[in-house]
Amino acid sequence: MEYGSCHEGWRDLQGQALTFIIFICFTASISAYMAAALLEFFITLAFLFLYATQYYQRFDRLNWPCLDFLRCVSAIIIFLVVSFAAVTSRDGAAIAAFVFGIILVSVFAYDAFKIYRTDIVPRATQGDQQ
Numbered sequence: 053m054e055y056g057s058c059h060e061g062w063r064d065l066q067g068q069a070l071t072f073i074i075f076i077c078f079t080a081s082i083s084a085y086m087a088a089a090l091l092e093f094f095i096t097l098a099f100l101f102l103y104a105t106q107y108y109q110r111f112d113r114l115n116w117p118c119l120d121f122l123r124c125v126s127a128i129i130i131f132l133v134v135s136f137a138a139v140t141s142r143d144g145a146a147i148a149a150f151v152f153g154i155i156l157v158s159v160f161a162y163d164a165f166k167i168y169r170t171d172i173v174p175r176a177t178q179g180d181q182q
Contacts, residue, residue: 067127067163068096070156074131077149082141085149088134092127099123117171124164131157 075089099120102108108116135153138146 067159074149074152077145081143081145082138085134085138088130121167124160127160128157
């Protein structure tokens with residue numbers, strides 16, 4: 053199954069698009085917060101590239117589900133803090149970035165939940181049985 057046609061691929065693409073929209077909103081309003089959105093954009097783009105090209109399989113010693121889970125958790129923390137800090141400016145673009153930030157936090161929270169349920173928990177129960 054191709055990565056772009058599966059649910060994980062679409063969630064990453066949604067996160068990528070929302071991160072880019074938030075980056076544009078922060079660039080239009082408060083340029084101090086655009087670095088967080090840009091950093092998360094590049095991190096998500098790197099994971100999207102690694103999964104789409106199946107290049108991550110060459111690094112078999114890394115726990116990719118755990119890294120993907122930590123990427124989602126860090127994005128949730130970063131965008132919650134930045135979104136609430138940006139909304140205090142009362143600028144129109146900052147309020148739009150806040151709204152898209154909350155939507156993006158929910159997308160990343162769902163992604164982290166699905167990664168935890170499908171990839172991390174089954175590995176822990178398999179290790180307990182052996």
